[in-house]
Amino acid sequence: MLGRVNHVAIAVPDLGAATASYRDTLGARVSEPQSLPEHGVTVVFVELPNTKIELLEPLGADSPIAAFLAKNPAGGMHHICYEVEDILAARDKLASGGARVLGSGEPKTGAHGKPVLFLHPKDFHGTLIELEQV
């Protein structure tokens, strides 16, 4: 079921400082910041040869990463996104195995305009997993 690692998401309290670290200190190519109000985040992509890192900063009052940053004020690795070919088939197989899909269980349109789902970290050893249909 799991395909490529589409991205690893890192939540940070200060997107400008984090972008500067990855660009200037670590010497990586970074995108311009993109505000995604419907997702409650501003994102910068760190482009690597085989995958990308998403630096996420909260945007707005109900950001889905606010609670994570309250618990981890310095920031930290937030989730990992795997590509799947068929997100509904993946969801149904996972649900039949007892894994919990967050929210309504219906895919939403993710930050890349593709259907995504999140799986409960308690079912995956503390890791928040995003599935994205590509």
Next chain:
Amino acid sequence: MLGRVNHVAIAVPDLGAATASYRDTLGARVSEPQSLPEHGVTVVFVELPNTKIELLEPLGADSPIAAFLAKNPAGGMHHICYEVEDILAARDKLASGGARVLGSGEPKTGAHGKPVLFLHPKDFHGTLIELEQV
């Protein structure tokens, strides 16, 4: 400086259960467990098309992931490893920019038999970064 994401490491309290999740529930190819006493971990590799996940379970009394699991008993994302061409050049550039290298500052031989260094998570927005010379 940063090259490919070599792996994302996930610390887990029960390697057998985590391996079963990735193999059976998530449908990924997984390796046999490998005990690495000199690194204080037992590792299973989850092989994906563009990178790999390393599932880590503590091994022995002084495991470097014991403190992380004490803080995160269910497990969690532990570090991300980037490939670099020249680890000494990378270290010197990072140090000149004020970033702290963990330990003695000299590369050690990592789990893949290649020279590795770890960077202080406080200098990188809460993310523990491993650099591996490939």
